[in-house]
Amino acid sequence: MLYIIGLGLADERDITVKGLEAVRASERVYLEAYTSILMVDKQRLEEYYGREVAIAHRETVESCSDEILRDADKVDVSFLVVGDPYGATTHTDLVLRAREKGVRVQTIHNASIMNAVGATGLQLYNFGQTVSIVFFTENWRPDSFYQRIAENAALGLHTLCLLDIKVREQTMENLMRGRQIFEPPRYMSVSLAAQQLLEVEAARGGGACAEDTLAVGVARVGSADQLIRAGTLRQMADYDFGVPLHSLVLVGHRLHDLEADLLREHAIDLATLDAVLERDYKIGSR
Amino acid sequence: MLYIIGLGLADERDITVKGLEAVRASERVYLEAYTSILMVDKQRLEEYYGREVAIAHRETVESCSDEILRDADKVDVSFLVVGDPYGATTHTDLVLRAREKGVRVQTIHNASIMNAVGATGLQLYNFGQTVSIVFFTENWRPDSFYQRIAENAALGLHTLCLLDIKVREQTMENLMRGRQIFEPPRYMSVSLAAQQLLEVEAARGGGACAEDTLAVGVARVGSADQLIRAGTLRQMADYDFGVPLHSLVLVGHRLHDLEADLLREHAIDLATLDAVLERDYKIGSR
Missing domain, CATH: 3.30.950.10 (Tetrapyrrole methylase, C-terminal domain)
Structure with a gap:
């Protein structure tokens, strides 16, 4: 499963309970880092989640979606987006590629500006x-x-x-x-x-x-x-x-x-x- | 403190971690029940929160804001709203009354439609x-x-x-x-x-x-x-x-x-x- 998870607006505790559970159950965790930012750094997120977080730059998401989606039909992968996942087009792109590969996608919404x-x-x-x-x-x-x-x-x-x-x-x-x-x-x-x-x-x-x-x-x-x-x-x-x-x-x-x-x-x-x-x-x- | 907390869209786990902590620390918890609904009932929320939840009807919020805000300068009170708190006007009204009474207000945002x-x-x-x-x-x-x-x-x-x-x-x-x-x-x-x-x-x-x-x-x-x-x-x-x-x-x-x-x-x-x-x-x- 690919979880696309909104982190909300401010800090590590703005994630929803559902989102946090998905992150903690994921084998790999990516943080989209080009459309918005939280007010806390990656290390704080990693400590809170108990998971390593890989920063996904725009070029990563656009050219390396295969890597993000690797084995996501067998294991859980989380893709974190500050705010709500559906502010920017690129994530729609990732969703479409996941569907092409037969990877199930679940969106976990959150607040956005x-x-x-x-x-x-x-x-x-x-x-x-x-x-x-x-x-x-x-x-x-x-x-x-x-x-x-x-x-x-x-x-x-x-x-x-x-x-x-x-x-x-x-x-x-x-x-x-x-x-x-x-x-x-x-x-x-x-x-x-x-x-x-x-x-x-x-x-x-x-x-x-x-x-x-x-x-x-x-x-x-x-x-x-x-x-x-x-x-x-x-x-x-x-x-x-x-x-x-x-x-x-x-x-x-x-x-x-x-x-x-x-x-x-x-x-x-x-x-x-x-x-x-x-x-x-x-x-x-x- | 009056916490105005968005519950998100679907069930009890769509609350944010920050929101859940505020609810569990509150002396009284109200659920606004006239602009939207979750897909789970009040009992499920009460079990999950470990708190009694009072349903706040429109007339309660409009005429009994004194009761909702009672002692909120000394203890924590949570007012829960399905979705994000700022979809409907009435909560703005509650915020204004809280300010008049010197009650601090913190909004905890969430996803809305x-x-x-x-x-x-x-x-x-x-x-x-x-x-x-x-x-x-x-x-x-x-x-x-x-x-x-x-x-x-x-x-x-x-x-x-x-x-x-x-x-x-x-x-x-x-x-x-x-x-x-x-x-x-x-x-x-x-x-x-x-x-x-x-x-x-x-x-x-x-x-x-x-x-x-x-x-x-x-x-x-x-x-x-x-x-x-x-x-x-x-x-x-x-x-x-x-x-x-x-x-x-x-x-x-x-x-x-x-x-x-x-x-x-x-x-x-x-x-x-x-x-x-x-x-x-x-x-x-x-």
Whole structure:
């Protein structure tokens, strides 16, 4: 059996009981390490599981699925994914290959930021499509997310923005020379995401993510150290949310009074928030 | 401390390790019993937790939050919610009351259908806003979901339809006479939801959920007995998905080839699915 197991959001105890039992019964355990991270390291997981954990990089999963699936028709193998297993396409790929090989697959679900973002007080019903924001480079500034944000905004819906993570990056020189030397991992901050959004807005001018658009930044959701702050996108660009992971929500105009009440509890600056709520969202202060 | 704990989707072992530890350390444990259900009964939870579990009906949570929060500044109290705690508004209300009373609140997240629906093979990025479909009665046939489905469809996005559950319903006679006698719980099936959607489509005529619209029905997601079937809305209306809980996804036209491949694995009837994919979704058969 191939178990595809969501680990949830924060630490080793966010795995479900069912998931933990599957891991402990597995002959081999892989941890997918390129779409998200936990707030604890591999060693802590290994101690807790009582199992060795092999890190599966993107290239491992894409090119070495035979190794991951080896003998999985006879023994149990666990493939661990931070959050819920079905955020990213690649695992679907692994599922399809398993089926081709006659390996049974069981998914053990868990929380992902897609539902945990409800902790902001914004209602999940009022979210439109989710977007990803990648690190801009000098020559590569993909902004296709803008269209989707604008579509959500036109309907008055919130947008969850998932922020890029870069692991195992190589400098051009190391890449050219074939050296397996990797740069330190990078995780996009709310602040950088807001700056990039404002830059795209300045170029596109549609008003979907402007300086005064309300936003909610979140960091380390699901951990004891979780941080939620509401304010304008301009404020987000200047706010330090601390260590990763971060996500950003753009607040749509269908915002309800009850949602606004909860945003106030997280205001970076209540006067600014109330002013924008009243002027742009037609929600009076209490 | 008030712990608000997601139980996940299927049975008593879908709780997280962190959640289980909190429950076992709690003086009182409440189970919210009106927005969703597990596939196991209260007794099984009580045996597994080693704790008595009090069922919290909607009216309990709304009118007796003082009792739920009693002494929660001194002892631990657990409030259990099937799925993730932040699907429904009412828990937000409980959180706000706790804060007013100076009770600390910790949320322990878990899977909900909002992310677990990725098990269909449809990508979470391609979903628009989620809608709820309630049981139609002779005199009450609210169809405000149609507008939202149409908005999603116009953008080519998928729509997750959450299906009504009715617990503690009273007949008009029992209600009038003040008798605490309740009807058996009812859970909307994929089949009934599809019939209601087709009825609304016939009245509205926008084409957002027509006979040939592709849909994916799911039942008992996250359990060993999970069922996923893809077909037209007409087929859904006639298909028996078995015991609860059910959800329904309407498939948008931005459907990718990889998503279509996975739908084919779940086809009620492959020829019909391929024909609609080719004609309406411009995706050729393999």
